[in-house]
Amino acid sequence: MIQVEGKVSKRPIVQLKNISRRFGKIEVLRDISFSLRRGEVVGLVGDNGAGKSTLVKIISGYLRPTSGKMEVRGQEIQFSSPRHSRKLGIETVYQDLAIIGQLSLWRNFFLGKEKKKKIFGISVLDRNAMKKTCLEQLRSFGLKSVNSANQSAENLSGGERQTLAIARAVYFESRLLILDEPVAALSVRETRKVMEMIQLAKSQKIAILYIDHNMNHVVPVADRIAVVEHGEIKRVVRRGEMTANELSDLVAQSGPN
Amino acid sequence: MKLAIEKLISWLRQHRELGPLIGLAALCILFEVFSKGKFLTFPQLSALAALSASLGIVAVGVTLLMISGEFDLSVSQTFALAPILMATLITEVGLPSILALFLALLGVSFVGLINGVISTLARVPSLIVTLGMLFVITSVNRIIAGGFPVQLFGIEDPILGLMGSDVPGTPVGAPFLWMLAVFALSWFVLDRTQYGSWIRAAGHNAGEVGRAMGVPIRVVKVTNFVLSSVLAGLAGCLQLADFGSAGVNSGENYNLLAIVAVVMGGTSLFGVRGTVLGTLLGTLMIGTLKTGLILVGAGGEYYTGLIGILLLLASLVNVKAESLRRKGG
Numbered sequence: 001m002i003q004v005e006g007k008v009s010k011r012p013i014v015q016l017k018n019i020s021r022r023f024g025k026i027e028v029l030r031d032i033s034f035s036l037r038r039g040e041v042v043g044l045v046g047d048n049g050a051g052k053s054t055l056v057k058i059i060s061g062y063l064r065p066t067s068g069k070m071e072v073r074g075q076e077i078q079f080s081s082p083r084h085s086r087k088l089g090i091e092t093v094y095q096d097l098a099i100i101g102q103l104s105l106w107r108n109f110f111l112g113k114e115k116k117k118k119i120f121g122i123s124v125l126d127r128n129a130m131k132k133t134c135l136e137q138l139r140s141f142g143l144k145s146v147n148s149a150n151q152s153a154e155n156l157s158g159g160e161r162q163t164l165a166i167a168r169a170v171y172f173e174s175r176l177l178i179l180d181e182p183v184a185a186l187s188v189r190e191t192r193k194v195m196e197m198i199q200l201a202k203s204q205k206i207a208i209l210y211i212d213h214n215m216n217h218v219v220p221v222a223d224r225i226a227v228v229e230h231g232e233i234k235r236v237v238r239r240g241e242m243t244a245n246e247l248s249d250l251v252a253q254s255g256p257n
Numbered sequence: 258m259k260l261a262i263e264k265l266i267s268w269l270r271q272h273r274e275l276g277p278l279i280g281l282a283a284l285c286i287l288f289e290v291f292s293k294g295k296f297l298t299f300p301q302l303s304a305l306a307a308l309s310a311s312l313g314i315v316a317v318g319v320t321l322l323m324i325s326g327e328f329d330l331s332v333s334q335t336f337a338l339a340p341i342l343m344a345t346l347i348t349e350v351g352l353p354s355i356l357a358l359f360l361a362l363l364g365v366s367f368v369g370l371i372n373g374v375i376s377t378l379a380r381v382p383s384l385i386v387t388l389g390m391l392f393v394i395t396s397v398n399r400i401i402a403g404g405f406p407v408q409l410f411g412i413e414d415p416i417l418g419l420m421g422s423d424v425p426g427t428p429v430g431a432p433f434l435w436m437l438a439v440f441a442l443s444w445f446v447l448d449r450t451q452y453g454s455w456i457r458a459a460g461h462n463a464g465e466v467g468r469a470m471g472v473p474i475r476v477v478k479v480t481n482f483v484l485s486s487v488l489a490g491l492a493g494c495l496q497l498a499d500f501g502s503a504g505v506n507s508g509e510n511y512n513l514l515a516i517v518a519v520v521m522g523g524t525s526l527f528g529v530r531g532t533v534l535g536t537l538l539g540t541l542m543i544g545t546l547k548t549g550l551i552l553v554g555a556g557g558e559y560y561t562g563l564i565g566i567l568l569l570l571a572s573l574v575n576v577k578a579e580s581l582r583r584k585g586g
Contacts, residue, residue, distance in 0.1 A: 060469070083471030094469060100461040102529040107454055112470035114451045124449045 011074060012037050013175045013207045014059065014090070019068035021054055021231075028054045030231045032068070036176055036207040041198065043222030044211045045251055051231040052211050056180050059209070060092040061085030073175070086112065091169035092178040095185065098165035101154030105146065106134040108153050109168050133171070141167040141197065159183075159190025166197045170204060177201055178209045183217060195221060215244035215251070227251060273523035273530065276574060277538035280521065280567070284542060288549030296552055303428040307499075309544035310432035311336070312514055313537060314492035316522075317443045318485030319515040320536045324447070325459035325481050326528035327376060327383040331368060332489035332515060334394035336508025339365045339490030340497035341398055344407035354416040362490050368394060369486030373479030383482075391512065398505040406504035409497060421498025432495040439488065443533045456481065460528025517564060518543055521571040527579055542567065 012035035021029040029051045036042055046052050057063040059070070061079035070077050072088050079085045082092070099108050106127070115126040115133075131149040138146050141163050146156075156164065162182045169177045179198070183191040198221050202208060212218050218225060225237040227250060237247060288296040295301065315332050322329050339361040346357035372390055376383040409417065423430050447453040455477045458467030464474035489508070497503040522539030524531025543564065550560055 062469075081471065081473070082469055083473065086471040092469060098466070100458060100466050100529065102461065102525075103454075103457060107457070111454060111458055111467065112472045114454055116451060123451070125451060125454070127449075 012071070013073060015071040016059070017069040017071070019055075019058060019065045019070065021051075021058060021063065022066045028231050029058070029065070032231075032233055034226070034233070036209060038175070038207055039202055039205040040224070041202055041208040041210055041222045043218040043225035044209060044228060045213075045215065045218055045225055045247065046228035047251055050228040052228050053180070054231075055228070056092065056178055056209070056211060059085070059176075060090060060178055083112065086172075089173065089175035090178065091172060091174035091176070092180065093162065093165040093169060093182055095181045098182075099153045099156070099161045101152065103153055104150050105138065105153055105156075105164065106131045106149040108164060109134040109137070109149075109171075113172060137167045137171050138164060141170075141200070142193070143167075157190060158186045159193045162186070162190075162194050163197055166194070166201060170201050170206065174206060176207045176209065178211075180211045181213065183212065183214075191217065215247040219244045219247060273532055274535045274538060276571075277522050277535050277542060281538050281542050281545060284545045284549065288545065288553060291553045292549070296549060300428065301548060301552065303430075305541070305544045305548045306433040307430050308547055309540050310430065310436040311492045311496050311508070312511060312518060312543065313436040313540040314432075314439050314495070315489045315508070315511050316515040316518040316536045316540050317439050317533055318481075318488035320519045320522070320524055320531055320533055321443065321447065321456055322383075322481045322485050323460075323516075323519055323524050323526075324528060324531045325456045325478055326461070326463065327478060327481065328387060328516070329369075329372065329482065329485045329489075330384060330387040330512045331372060331390040331394060332485060333508040333510060333512040334391050334398060334505075335365050335368050335486045335489040336493040336496075336511050337398050337503060337505050338368070338394050338401075338493070340493040340503035340507065341402050341407050341505070343494050344409055344497060344503060345401060347409065347412065348407070354412075354414045358416070358420075358494055361494060362487050365486045365490035366483050369483035370479065372486070373482030376482065377475045377478045395505065402505055404505075406502045407497075408502040410501045417498045420495050421500075430499055432492075432499050435491075435495055439491075440533050440537050447533060452477070452480075457529050460525075514543060514564070517568045517571075520575060521567055523571075523575070525579060526572065526575055539571075 014036045016032055016034040019029055019032040019034070020027065032055060044052050044055070054063065058065050061082040061084050064078070070079070072090070077088065100111070103111070110130050115130050116123045117126040134149040135146065143160055143163055153161065153164070166177070183194050186194065195217065198208060198210065210218060210222060219242070223239050225247065226233045227235045227237065235250070242250070285297065315336060319329055319332060342364050343354075343357045343361035346352045346360055347354055352360070368390060372383065372387050375381055375386045419431065420435070421431055424434065447456060455467065455472045458464065458470070458472050459474045459477045461467065464472070464478070468474045489511070493503060493508060496507060518539035519531070519536050520526065520539070521542055522532070522535030522537070524535060546563055546567070547560055550557070
């Protein structure tokens with residue numbers, strides 16, 4: 001077992017200890033230990049079926065581990081749902097599950113964490129406050145083309161959708177941002193924009209777990225890169241230790257024959 | 258020309274109630290002309306209101322469900338079950354009407370609960386679950402009612418009066434006002450509350466994005482199934498109070514007519530999008546068609562055919578609008 005550890009002096013935001021997960025007789029994750037600290041980008045790479053997605057689902061509350069412990073800011077946690085993990089500051093941006101196109105920008109931005117106010121004792125949406133905040137946040141993240149928070153999210157490009165999802169995570173002061181292949185379907189220009197967003201989130205001291213197949217995306221942004229193979233972390237690569245090509249070779253060697 | 262049509266559809270997509278509003282206005286004008294000025298009269302419109310009340314309340318529940326990506330085919334028999342329970346509790350058990358109403362609605366809420374639990378937890382498509390439930394409740398209704406209509410004739414009760422009498426001094430029945438109240442309340446819930454946002458999130462991609470955002474999608478869907486059953490039951494009880502009797506066939510075809518009203522009102526067949534105002538207009542279109550045809554002396558045989566044509570037209574616009582959306586139009 002190899003542990004992905006940063007500097008011991010800083011307390012981790014999230015720490016996984018010997019996490020395993022079985023689906024019937026198949027052990028998809030085995031003895032994973034993992035920690036993420038403030039302002040740190042950790043890359044998670046590995047071939048298809050290596051167990052990356054299962055790990056993401058465990059950290060974001062979708063799945064429960066079969067064994068092992070998870071701590072958030074030093075406190076042992078058993079997530080019961082993605083809602084629970086969001087409450088504790090873990091935001092996940094999925095490639096296809098970031099945005100509901102048919103909904104307006106402000107409804108997307110605040111989905112699951114809507115601002116409310118009381119009118120005659122009845123809890124109603126604080127629509128104006130949400131629209132205002134949403135527009136301000138999107139503009140601060142460079143979405144200058146957005147004129148109204150009322151506009152439908154389906155008119156956004158792929159990169160803009162990911163930007164909205166990242167802006168949302170930053171706004172809600174997430175402690176850990178999980179990006180699951182956020183640029184898989186994006187153009188070069190949009191990918192660059194999302195990379196800038198990641199740097200911006202990092203500068204705001206958010207821990208980031210970044211999953212991508214393309215090593216050219218991972219290597220420049222990650223402080224550490226964990227290579228997952230057959231449900232285990234096989235190696236941890238530190239910044240500058242390997243080029244993207246060398247890392248690709250490593251993953252290719254570790255993948256299924 | 259093609260571009261102009263696509264632009265029109267795209268614009269209508271942003272203003273979903275305009276399509277049904279235009280459709281309703283066109284029908285009204287048509288019947289006004291063919292009836293030589295007899296359609297847009299107070300007696301005729303109050304008949305339209307009476308005909309629309311029950312279906313409208315049922316359609317509200319179906320709207321919320323369809324926006325959250327589910328269907329309920331059992332509402333027509335739930336519509337019959339609640340008044341059968343209520344009348345039986347009043348006449349056989351001797352319960353006060355308010356308690357009988359409460360217990361009847363509680364009873365039908367279990368129908369929704371079972372529909373919701375099987376659909377969301379066992380992941381059986383709701384069309385199949387509620388179709389099965391439709392047959393089950395049909396049997397239950399026949400067993401309880403014993404094949405005869407249940408009746409409340411001769412019972413003087415202020416609650417029943419509040420539910421079914423005409424508004425004093427007018428020919429407008431209380432059920433129509435109840436329907437407007439249900440529409441207003443559901444508009445408020447859908448548009449102004451957190452639960453409304455969650456209903457829409459539940460309709461997208463089986464609720465996956467919503468779940469990722471921490472929305473309790475299963476709870477939302479099960480709640481909507483319960484609401485659908487309770488509203489269908491309430492509509493049935495209001496009709497019982499209005500007519501004084503109810504039977505196993507009281508809500509015949511309401512399951513399909515409610516879907517027609519919802520689709521004609523612009524609610525997307527693919528979930529997320531839809532408004533209760535649109536459903537109100539869709540319900541009024543169905544009522545207009547029925548009363549208008551009677552007025553102009555056209556036989557009832559035309560009614561179902563025309564409903565079918567309107568549904569097909571509305572569905573075509575609906576599907577076209579969604580396909581344009583997916584292409585980014």
